[in-house]
Amino acid sequence: MELSCLGSKASPETASALRHMIYDQLNEHRAKHREKFVGSHPITLTLENINLLLTEDFLVCEKSDGVRALLLIINYMDKNRAYLYDRKNDFYELDIRIPFNSTVLIDGEVFLESNTINTYAIFDCLIYEGVSQISKNLYKRLGYAQMFLEAMYKEYETSKSVPKDDDRKRVHIQITNESPPICFYVKQMLKGYGFWEIYKKIPELKHGNDGLIFTPVNEAYCVGKRGEILKWKPASLNTMDFKMVRHSKDSNIYDLICIGKRGKEMVFDQFLSTNIHESNLDGVIGEFLYDADGYYWDFDELVLRKGGWKLYKTRLDKDSPNNIKVVCNILESLKDDLSIEKLSSFYTPMRENSKAREIQGHRTVA
Secondary structure, X not given: OOHHHOOEEOOHHHXXXXXXXXXXXXXXXXXXXXXXXXOXXXXXXXXOOOHHHHHOOEEEEEEEOOEEEEEEEEEOOOOEEEEEXXXXXXXXXXXXXXXXXXXXXXXXEEEEEOOOEEEEEEEEEEEEOOEEOOOOOHHHHHHHHHHHHHHHHHHHOOOOOOOOOOOOOEEEEOOOOOOOOEEEEEOOOEEHHHHHHHHHOHHHOOOOEEEEEEEEOOOOOOOOOEEEEEEEOOXXXXXXXXXXXXXXOOOOEEEEEEEOHHHXXXXXXXXXXXXXXXXXXXXXXXXXXXEEEEEEEEOOOOEEEEEEEEEEEEOXXXXXXXXXHHHHHHHHHHHHOOOHHHHHOXXXXXXXXXXXXXXXXXXXXX
């Protein structure tokens, strides 16, 4: 889904100014960090880090197959404005009424429901009414996200934009007279051990899904970097992002590039494009699956070997590939074969440990 369908793209100068304004309000003044996408980055759940789910409190939600975007409401050039802000550091201004006079920054993702309904699913809040919330726990941040939704509902509840059967859990906002409305809602989250309840409802979803997200309750929001947010995907959807660079002129062989030490690009592997519709991939970010059972060319030895890379889809919403650490982490996850059945074997200790922490917490308070 293209964010340009929902708003007009801001100039590079405006985008840079907005990003720096965000970092100022988050009290992040390191120059290197201020050029990065503000959003936090999840890490892949593996048998090596699954102990986090046993020893710490998490909330779990479904992982939508959409476009990651922060929603920024800010006073810029003497006017209150709303923007969707993506991982390419692009901002798209929305033409909507805004019931706020100070900065709000929400984290979420954009996708289509039933292939027609523009939807923005909210899962975190970084700034509310001009105050940074990133040091608060997840429950409090989600509370601010819910307050944002309620404020938007009150702004639009008398409008024709809100369906009569709306239950206040969703807000439908008309962006322009020519475009369909966008639906806002806060994602359902359960305690970490409730992952099976979330998983079994995935077939009922009206949008694409590619796994589960576990967010730590007591960790501060990690601005522009990886923290302890864990993502689980079934092996069939456990992908990694490479930049495809044509190996030589007029060749269908592409070097698969990831980010190595000190932010430098490095060649991780190669990929042969055999699809006529994949003829213009040079410089594009591709989301790849590792196919352990198929046979693929080893271009160093010029032989067919079992196992290789299959292009799942191109990522026009991203302009940089995964870090080598992320790639290795995902490969480790594939090696672990952490299926939903294997994950379910951790349900009992996750629940028992969570209950024990609750009891201990009550004793401490008492």
